[in-house]
Amino acid sequence: MGSLKRFNLKRISRLYNCEYFFETGTWKGDGVAYAAKFHFKKIFSSEIVPEFAKKAAQRFESFSSVEIINQNSLIALENKLPEIDGNCIFWLDAHYPGADEGILDYNEEQQEDIRLPLEKEIELISKRIDSYCDVIIIDDLRIYEQGNFKYGNIPTSIIPPKNRNIDFIFKYFKTSHNIFKSYEDEGYVYLVPKTIFQKEQFSIFNRLIKKINKQIL
Secondary structure (H helix, E strand, C coil): CCCHHHECHHHHHHHCCEEEEEEECCCCCHHHHHHCCCCCCEEEEECCCHHHHHHHHHHCCCCCCEEEECCCHHHHHHHHHHHCCCEEEEEECCCCCCHHHCCCCCCCCCCHHHHCCHHHHHHHHHCCCCCCCCEEEEECHHHCCCCCCCCCCCCCCCCCCCCCCCHHHHHHHCCCEEEEEECCCCCEEEEEECCCCCHHHCCHHHHHECCCCCEEC
């Protein structure tokens, strides 16, 4: 699995004036812990597995800016996006609920929007394009395509999405965002607003991301 620590949240939040952070897929809460080091007005994290959500809520109960949401990511986004009245960093890492801890098998969840909610998450976030300059970081690119990933492609025993590609990201964000991908770890996709990111300042990408092989799309 990937790590949010690959990304320099302090610099990203300053450069793109992001006051909010939203994570899908809390798991143990390490992403929240990293985000909490910086001065976000509010940190949201959704977790569908009750046991994980409970433990994370206990871990961050003393953090007034952190809200752990025990809902699937699509419901959480629908409910909370209206509260986010500024630019936001989205860390999208919800997939195969409970599988990493062996609570469920990777293929046990039959509803694809729950098992692999990324496409619907992207659609919901895209509705903010006209009002905000959000940054989106997506983990586990290898679920959506084959490639020279550091930790290899997904095992053949795991069912990928029916439409295995990231065309949906371009459908919603190609006009508004520059889109990068990396094959480090299990793969990342990184979207930054074109209104701020200048192509002649491509070297900024090196400073925003820690030790990641890059490709602009």
